[in-house]
Amino acid sequence: MAKRDYYDVLGLQKGAAADEIKKAYRSKAKELHPDRNSDNPKAEDQFKEVNEAYEVLKDAEKKAAYDRFGHAAFEGGMGQRPGGGGAGGQGDFASAFSDVFDDLFGDFMGGRQPGGRQRATRGADLRYNMRITLEEAYSGLQKSIKVPTAVTCTKCEGSGAEGGGEPTTCPTCAGMGKVRAQQGFFTVERTCPTCSGMGQIIKNPCSVCHGQGRVERDRALSVNIPAGVETGTRIRLGGEGEAGMRGGPSGDLYIFIEVAKHDIFEREGNNLFCRVPVSMATAALSGDIEVPTIDGGRSRVKIPEGSQSGRQMRLRSKGMPALRGGGHGDMFIEMAVETPVNLTGRQKELLREFEDLSEENNPESEGFFRSVKNFWDSMKG
CATH class of the missing domain: 2.60.260.20 (Urease metallochaperone UreE, N-terminal domain)
Incomplete structure (x- = not known):
């Protein structure tokens, strides 16, 4: 049976533009898809006929040959593309279906541009x-x-x-950036080895960048x-x-x-922490100390009487600035009560005397050893 005119298959006038061909193919492929026409035994043949027509008319070179010679342009293997099937074989069915997928999703996935030229x-x-x-x-x-x-x-x-000339379309893949090889019923698509997927080649590469641009x-x-x-x-x-x-x-x-x-400050979010050594006498009797701030300044801090190691005092808005505005964090001074070393004989004598007079001045020690005594008593019981 004689083949129908490809333009008639797609419901188009001869010489239709590329966008009209694509639009018509999408409509026909959707209408005649076998999955949607299970009750129509001719749907599959009609669907293949639509794909065959689109395979030819979507390609500028094949379309020009068809407009001039009709179906005779593809008899005996005419019109085949490198790595592809003829204008009516199984390769065309897979190729056309692949191309319409590229047309529908290529822009979203970063694929080819219209006309087969890669971005x-x-x-x-x-x-x-x-x-x-x-x-x-x-x-x-x-x-x-x-x-x-x-x-x-x-x-x-x-x-x-060289000289700012324009690249030319790759002859191996015809600007597609990919080549197809038929393996039985399946069509395998690979990156074009000639243009490395660019779809274009440079006949006279730049002497500086060697064609890379x-x-x-x-x-x-x-x-x-x-x-x-x-x-x-x-x-x-x-x-x-x-x-x-x-x-x-x-x-x-x-x-x-x-x-x-940092040697002095430790950062947590927008807050800064500074551990400051305080003498035993200052911690016990109270006094003032001078601490550095991150902006290079100084702040005087009053140590409360009877302060213990680990006690913290806050300097508001002396921390780090918020990245996107909103003021500054705070700076926390943490006291570390320091035990004196290398004592003289007189200092040792005074400390022993102080120790004898300090039986009721160490509430934390009293509480701890009371708990220890209760623990031991419970173990004996």
């Missing part, structure tokens, strides 16, 4: 680890860094071709680090990553902050 490749994102001091994290800073990256080649302006170079950047950052803070610089391939958009640069450990 320029976006550059890779880069990571830069930056170590700063706690003081720098408190005040914020502007810092110059050098990032090894791929930048757009200035000689070819990112095209990859970009070159490796250290890039100097000035980075603003806001006040209040902490270890793990990530700063994104859009478009400052690697340059894209063949004029594609650049990736992003991510700066990961690490705040170095």
Whole structure:
């Protein structure tokens, strides 16, 4: 039986545009899909006929041949694409079905552009680890860094071709970036070995970038680090990553902050903790001490009489600034009552005398040893 005209199969006028062909195919494929026409024994043949027609008319070269010669253009193997089947075999059914999937989902998945030409490749994102001091994290800073990256080649302006010429369509895959091989009923699709999936080749590569459209170079950047950052803070610089391939958009640069450990202050969120040694006499009798603050200033703190090690006192708003505004955290002074060492004979004598007079001045010791005595008594029982 003679084949029907491909335009009639899709319900189109001869010479229809590519978008009309695609739209008609989607409609027909949905209407005649065998899964939706289980009661129609002819549905599968009609569905294959629609796919065969679309396989030819969607391709500019095949469509031009068909418009001129009709079905005769594909008799005896004419019109076959590298790595694909003829215009009526099993390869065309799988190919057309794959192509409509690409048409429907290609934009979402980052696939091919209309006409089979692949999009320029976006550059890779880069990571830069930056170590700063706690003081720098408190005040914020502007810092110059050098990032090894791929930048757009200035000689070819990112095209990859000598003299800024345009790449040409890959003859192996016809610009698809992929080749298909028939294995029985199945069609296997692989990345084109000639163009490495780009869909284009450069006949006269740039002498500087060798056809890549970009070159490796250290890039100097000035980075603003806001006040209040902490270890793990990530700063994104859009478009400052690697340059894209063949004029594609650049990736992003991510700066990961690490705040170095401080000799005096320990940070927890926006609060700071400072452990301050206090003499035994000051802790017992009260007194004033001077403590540093992260902004480089000083604060006087009164030690209450009878203070013990571990006691904390708060200095409000003397901590770290909030990263996105909202004031400052607090600073906590933690006392460490210090036992004197290297005592003179006279000091030892005074301490022994003090010890003899201090039987009722150590409530914590009394409470502890009372608990110990009760424990031992219970063990004996």
